[in-house]
Amino acid sequence: MPKNKYNRACPITKMDIKHIDYKNIQLLLKFISRHGKIVPKYYSGVSLVNQKKLAVAIKRARQMGLLPYTSKPRRKRA
Amino acid sequence: MSKRKYELMVIIKPDMTQKQTEGELKKVREFISSQQGEIFHEDLWGMRAFAYKMKKYDSGYYAIFYFNGDPQGNREIERSLRLENGIFRFLTVSLPDDYEIKTLDEFESAEYDIYADERSDSKAKAEPKAKKAAK
Numbered sequence: 001m002p003k004n005k006y007n008r009a010c011p012i013t014k015m016d017i018k019h020i021d022y023k024n025i026q027l028l029l030k031f032i033s034r035h036g037k038i039v040p041k042y043y044s045g046v047s048l049v050n051q052k053k054l055a056v057a058i059k060r061a062r063q064m065g066l067l068p069y070t071s072k073p074r075r076k077r078a
Numbered sequence: 079m080s081k082r083k084y085e086l087m088v089i090i091k092p093d094m095t096q097k098q099t100e101g102e103l104k105k106v107r108e109f110i111s112s113q114q115g116e117i118f119h120e121d122l123w124g125m126r127a128f129a130y131k132m133k134k135y136d137s138g139y140y141a142i143f144y145f146n147g148d149p150q151g152n153r154e155i156e157r158s159l160r161l162e163n164g165i166f167r168f169l170t171v172s173l174p175d176d177y178e179i180k181t182l183d184e185f186e187s188a189e190y191d192i193y194a195d196e197r198s199d200s201k202a203k204a205e206p207k208a209k210k211a212a213k
Contacts, residue, residue, distance in 0.1 A: 015190065019174055023087075023142075026188050064087060064169055065128035065138065 113151030
């Protein structure tokens, strides 16, 4: 997790992602802590608009069992 | 009624036989088409481990249906899904018009290096400092 730097561009805008999909687990994993919590935008640098969309996507993924609510992500099983 | 794009993710209970699972998928398709929904894409993820235990299950059969439908129809579809025993969980999401469908492999294999350019920045900053130290 990089330390806070002021006035940096939002990583989601930079990557040109228009629709934050709750199925896009690889992307969402970048914005949750190792305990499964949503990383605050003052750490990740995500813009307010995108942070809100991200939060909804992460919560949807949690409901569908794609992301954990708490604790470390379990190792993948075959 | 104008139609909108929707996406329906369904999780089927893991203790069903293959025939029962197929039967449930067929039922979901029927629910959608009975409400004048037109399925334009279907993505079967298959058995997948949950990130946490839900109601004593730790995996489920994932299937995603992309369809054109209307809100009233959706309510009916969700009602019938709730009554269906083999269906463990479901989620309907409305999609933007320019939504690009991606397969599971595309999601899983995608790599996002969100702070790539910042790292190169910090290197560039670190180098002059090292030079100063050398002096």
